[in-house]
Structure formats: structure tokens, C-alpha cells
Amino acid sequence: MALKTIDEYDLNSNRQPGSYRISGFGVYSDLVAGMLASKTEEKIGTVANALVDDMGQIQYIVVDLGTNPSGREVLLSADRARIDQDQRRVYATGLSKEQAEQLPAYNSQMQY
Numbered sequence: 001m002a003l004k005t006i007d008e009y010d011l012n013s014n015r016q017p018g019s020y021r022i023s024g025f026g027v028y029s030d031l032v033a034g035m036l037a038s039k040t041e042e043k044i045g046t047v048a049n050a051l052v053d054d055m056g057q058i059q060y061i062v063v064d065l066g067t068n069p070s071g072r073e074v075l076l077s078a079d080r081a082r083i084d085q086d087q088r089r090v091y092a093t094g095l096s097k098e099q100a101e102q103l104p105a106y107n108s109q110m111q112y
Helices: 006-011
Strands: 026-029 043-052 058-064 073-077 081-084 089-092
Touching: 006 043, 043 073, 058 089
Parallel strands: 026 089
Antiparallel strands: 026 043, 043 058, 058 073, 081 089
């Protein structure tokens, strides 16, 4: 099963385009000093895109690490993400900024 970006899925489905948009949301760690916390300000990056399956379910979130030393896009598994639509944030569950930098790189030319 090949994954598609949200935009590709919207164009090829009966789903209304943009019915769930997370591009541009901030991505934050939910860890503070190695312990779970209800609020954190450690920003990891910004959502650049998401990869969805044939049913439109998010499988990976593409995170732009921005000005972090690696300066690249990585794949955050949906299993490790919590989306807060009201706050326009995605929380990387149990990941620090340093751990997020070790996630697999996203390459738009690859098929996932």
C-alpha cells in the first residue's frame, strides 16, 4: 500500500479537500526534563505535510526541523503523535527534540 500526501489524497478521493489540515502546526515535545508534562514549550519543528493511507488515515507526519542543526524533514509516526486542533499543535509523544532529530528522513521522491 503506497502512502500519499494529504493533498494527493484530497484530489483523488470523494473527501472534501482540506477537511483536516495540520500543515503549519507547531510540533512540540511532550517531555520536560525527561518526564511527561501536561505543557511544554520545547518546539521540535513545524508540520510540513502528512502521509495518509488509502482510507485517508494519517500514518506519518512530515516534520520540518527548520533551524535545528540537521535542517531537514523527518517522519513522525502517527502512533507517536497527538494532534491538538484548537492549539494548532502536534505533540511528539515521548520524544525530545534530540530524539526527533534522529527520526527517519523524509524524501518526497521516495514512495512510502
